[in-house]
Amino acid sequence: MATKPTNNPELLKLRDEIDGIDAEIQRLINARAECAQRVAEVKLEARKSGLEDAVFYRPEREAQVLQRVMARNSGPLDNEDMAKLFREIMSACLALEKPVEVAYLGPEGTFTQQAAMKHFGQWAKTKPLLAIDEVFREVEAGAVNYGVVPVENSTEGVVNHTLDTFLNSNLKICGEVELRIHQHLMIGKNTQQKAISRVYSHQQSLAQCRKWLDAHMPHVERIAVNSNAEAAKRVHSEWNAAAIAGEMAAELYDLDIIHQKIEDRPDNSTRFLIIGQQYVQPSGNDKTSLIVSMRNGPGVLFNLLEAFSKHSIDMTRLETRPSPSGSWAYVFFIDFKGHLEEEHVQKAMLEVRERAVEVKVLGSYPMAVL
Numbered sequence: 001m002a003t004k005p006t007n008n009p010e011l012l013k014l015r016d017e018i019d020g021i022d023a024e025i026q027r028l029i030n031a032r033a034e035c036a037q038r039v040a041e042v043k044l045e046a047r048k049s050g051l052e053d054a055v056f057y058r059p060e061r062e063a064q065v066l067q068r069v070m071a072r073n074s075g076p077l078d079n080e081d082m083a084k085l086f087r088e089i090m091s092a093c094l095a096l097e098k099p100v101e102v103a104y105l106g107p108e109g110t111f112t113q114q115a116a117m118k119h120f121g122q123w124a125k126t127k128p129l130l131a132i133d134e135v136f137r138e139v140e141a142g143a144v145n146y147g148v149v150p151v152e153n154s155t156e157g158v159v160n161h162t163l164d165t166f167l168n169s170n171l172k173i174c175g176e177v178e179l180r181i182h183q184h185l186m187i188g189k190n191t192q193q194k195a196i197s198r199v200y201s202h203q204q205s206l207a208q209c210r211k212w213l214d215a216h217m218p219h220v221e222r223i224a225v226n227s228n229a230e231a232a233k234r235v236h237s238e239w240n241a242a243a244i245a246g247e248m249a250a251e252l253y254d255l256d257i258i259h260q261k262i263e264d265r266p267d268n269s270t271r272f273l274i275i276g277q278q279y280v281q282p283s284g285n286d287k288t289s290l291i292v293s294m295r296n297g298p299g300v301l302f303n304l305l306e307a308f309s310k311h312s313i314d315m316t317r318l319e320t321r322p323s324p325s326g327s328w329a330y331v332f333f334i335d336f337k338g339h340l341e342e343e344h345v346q347k348a349m350l351e352v353r354e355r356a357v358e359v360k361v362l363g364s365y366p367m368a369v370l
């Protein structure tokens with residue numbers, strides 16, 4: 001149905017007002033972009049005179065910008081939506097300096113791709129790779145600036161492969177991203193719904209939807225594949241199968257979502273790490289990650305934890321993994337709030353180093369803002 005051009009004077013007046021505001025927003029965004037271009041010149045100048053490296057992407061500065069946007073926001077748009085808009089403005093501004101290149105655990109359409117876009121914005125140049133260690137290698141070789149890998153899920157726990165890869169890598173953690181994970185059941189255009197005899201997904205996603213599958217598809221075979229995107233790709237060409245994956249995969253492979261949000265826990269979320277070669281300055285709201293090896297013996301873990309508690313350090317995660325040295329020895333992956341440049345953190349670190357056999361700092365980085 002064709003709509004008639006409006007002649008409602010109130011509406012026309014409001015649209016005039018919006019046009020004026022849009023022109024002003026556009027002028028201001030370009031003024032901001034010009035500033036970012038000048039920032040790039042200053043950074044390149046500093047590099048020429050040997051003062052510092054020209055690091056274009058500054059995670060701590062971006063985190064501060066987003067935090068300020070949220071703190072001063074008075075609505076009616078909510079804080080998160082407003083910060084998302086600024087995320088994209090910054091991404092476009094940074095691309096004028098130099099587009100950031102990011103490898104992620106692919107293929108295209110995975111939640112990791114979604115996490116990469118959430119963290120770096122739409123202007124980042126992204127490259128899917130098929131294994132976590134390939135993402136590490138690509139960043140180590142300098143072929144891309146950063147990598148994005150999953151590290152833990154609130155329902156299914158830690159991604160061991162990511163933690164283990166850090167044991168033999170010199171890469172730093174430069175940031176973290178948290179993503180609400182919504183799993184959807186999807187089918188292809190030729191799928192006959194009544195004939196569905198198997199459902200494909202990544203093993204973690206199948207586990208996150210276990211109860212829903214038990215209740216709604218108890219007799220359907222569950223087949224674990226390498227990624228959700230791979231599951232979606234298969235379903236695209238099979239008439240008797242469904243996939244569990246995210247929205248991006250459904251869009252990419254042109255599938256129809258027949259049941260939304262089938263994850264068993266409504267707060268299901270995954271944390272991803274940004275890995276790179278960069279030392280990140282304090283943002284004021286940071287986290288630090290370490291790998292600590294201890295000698296086996298009574299009270300060892302207590303001793304380690306006591307060093308943190310003595311300096312009132314808020315530990316956010318402790319994971320135990322078998323040590324690469326074998327023989328039932330373990331290493332601890334520890335995350336805590338604070339930056340290595342803060343005094344109380346330095347004091348605690350001195351004590352941890354005294355008590356541990358080896359301490360490897362994976363980095364201090366801004367806590368996820370969005």
Ligand SMILES: C=C(O[C@@H]1C=C(C(=O)O)C=C[C@H]1O)C(=O)O
Nearest residue numbers: 036039056057058061090093094
């Ligand atoms: C403009 C800068 O460079 C980049 C772009 C930013 C922005 O658009 O606000 C912020 C940090 C950097 O990633 C800067 O370092 O201030």
